[in-house]
Amino acid sequence: MKSITRAKPMESVLNGLAGYDRVFIAGCGTCATMCRTGGVNEVAAMRKALEEAGKLVTGTLVIPTACDTLTHECMEQNREAMEDAQVVLVMSCAFGVQTVAGYAGRPVQPALDTLFFGLETEPGHFAEVCMQCGDCVLARTAGICPVTACHKGLLNGPCGGTNNGKCEIDSSIDCAWTLIYNRLKEIGRLDLMHAYCEPKNFQAMAKPGHIDISAEGGESR
Amino acid sequence: MRQTFREALQSGKFVVTSEIGPPKGTNVESMLHHIDLLKDRIDGMNVTDNQSSVMRYPSVGGTLYIQERGGEPILQMTCRDRNRLALQADILFAYSRGIRNILCLTGDAVPVGDHKEAKGVFDLDSVQLLRTIRTMETGKDLGGNDLDGAVEFCAGAIVTPEANPIEPQMIKFEKKVKAGAEFIQTQAIYDLENFKRFMEVARKFDVKILAGIILLTSHRMAIYMNKNVPGVFVPQDLIDEMEAAPKGTKVAKGIEIAGRMIRRLKEEKICDGVHIMAIGKEEAVPDILDAAGL
Structure with missing residues (x-):
């Protein structure tokens, strides 16, 4: 399962960087690399595009897994270049953007839009199969959501x-x-489709989602 | 006193309904003209609800005009634009103002309309909306709370007899009937042999079926619908008949075809009535009725 992203249009990225001359770029070596939106090649291409647009790129980094806690250490190793920048352009999904934002000490800007959690159904093809609704109905729908x-x-x-x-x-x-x-x-259970399904509990999708299983009897809300 | 729509359905007569499309804006002149044109000739008048996901004057507003002018309104309600609170509130409002007929629809998808970035709600689906009405008739809301004043409606829904595959549609049709649908309007039908096969199944259920009739205005329109409108199939012989009609007589030919189909549906007792969707050609509905001998 991967967090699927799509690059924002370059115009939108540049609009967001208006007023900033010095930019640090952070990509992600996991999902965004697989989606070809924030890996080594895309970060290099972004550097080139920003330089052509008159920006000074103070440094680049492809964090192994941007949403991981190790992100902090990766960023520490690049602190000088990052502190020389006015803004960090993050080429990862929103999880990475939020993680980087917690450590950057300066404005961050997403270069990607986060679309969904997807399964790679064939090489390069990702499909959304679950949207974490908190009220699973798969038992009555033959495992298709x-x-x-x-x-x-x-x-x-x-x-x-x-x-x-x-x-x-x-x-x-x-x-x-x-x-x-x-x-x-096919599985001989059309009776499940004939059965009336009650309105969904949309509040089962906790918003904001939060769970604590660290303590015994820990529970979600 | 005029006959209610439920009375008309139960009378055993061949029932005729049509559709009023509310304006894009506050100029209701043409809508009122269409209401006056049809109100005394048909058994019920649907008012569409942001049809094709295009924002318009509200269906409930249209039904109130029909009511004021002495017609029998059928309130179309889709699940696209309102959550269960808003739907129930509008149901209470409609009832309090004398509206007694509701057609429950899922609603077209948001991206097909003219507010493509809007949020599609779909908190309930059409089957759940039917059940909601039946629940509110018992004096309770969907939250299980008491209502100070219940509602009572003649409720209906829709089905697409030409859908491919048809089986999943028929399961949903059955669920709609079980959820309390008293009448079913169908998507436009043109092939009466296919429709008869659908009716063989539909007849087994305790529900009145009104066949959907859409006026053909050109052979190009028929080809377009075959290609782009899900569940609409115009057979080649009708396309040819439209094409062969001389220029300037296409609408008259369409009226003739619609009249002929309605006459057959009635004479052969294939279904319980028709629902005529004129889509911008409301002026032609009286001519269709004349052509059908109604």
């Missing part, structure tokens, strides 16, 4: 927009409820 895979998150079957097993909003996307129907049929 309609909350995630149906554009509308419907719980009682397909909408009228489905066409030839594809989704109303994009004919390249499978209709989740067609997939669910096919698999339930």
Whole structure:
């Protein structure tokens, strides 16, 4: 499972850097490298683009796993170059951005948008399979999540927009409820689809999410 | 006193409903004209709810105008734009102002409309919305709290008889009937043989079926719908018939085809009525009714 990211348009990155002349760039060696949005090559390309836009890049770093606690030590080793910068441009998912922001002591700016937690279903292809809703329905949907895979998150079957097993909003996307129907049929459990599903508890998705399992009897909220 | 929509459904007569599209803005003149044109000729008038995810004058506002002018309004409610609090509040409001018929829909996806960055709500789905109405009729809200004054509605939903695959749609259809749908409006149908096969299944359920009729205005429109509108299938012979009609008589040909289909549905007792969706051609609905002998 990876945190899937997409590069913000260069124009948006430069708008965010307006007023800053000296920039430190931090990438990530894990998910963003796999997504080709914040690895060694992308960080080098960003350096070049920023220099062409008239910025001084005081240093670059590809943190092994930007959301990890070791990030602090990596940044310490590059403290001089980072302190010479007015802003840190972070080429990682939002988890990395938030971790870096805690140590940077200066403004940070995300260069990427974080899209979803994805499974790599084939090389270079990532699909969202779970959106951490806190109220799992997979038992009744043959292990395919309609909350995630149906554009509308419907719980009682397909909408009228489905066409030839594809989704109303994009004919390249499978209709989740067609997939669910096919698999339930295959495993002989269409009765699960016939059963009424109550409205979802949207407050089960803790916001902000927080869990403490350090103490015995620790619980989530 | 005029007949309520529920009475019309239960009377055994061939029921006719149509649709009013509210304006984009506050100029309701043309909507009122369409209401006056149709109110005495049909059994119920739907008002669409931000149809195709395009922001418009609200459906509940349209139903109040129909009510004032002596028509029988059917309030369309989608789950796209309101969470369960807002939906229930609007249901209370509609009831308090005399609205007695609701059509429950999921709602089109946000990106197909004109506010592409909006949040799609879908807190409830269409089956859950039907159940919500039935729950509120018992004097309770969805939170289990007492209502000071309950509601009572003739509630309906929709189905797409030409959907591919059809089986998942039929499971949902069955769930809608079990959740309390008294009537079902279908997506537009053009192939009566396919529709008869659908009706063989639908007939087994205690629910009135109104076949969806969309007026064809050109053969290009038919081709466009076949390609772009999920669950709509216009057979080739109808496309050819539209194409063969001389220029300037296309709408008249469409009216003739719609009238012919409605007449057959009625004479052969294939279903319980029709729901005519004129989509910008409301002026033609009386002509369709004339062509159908209604």
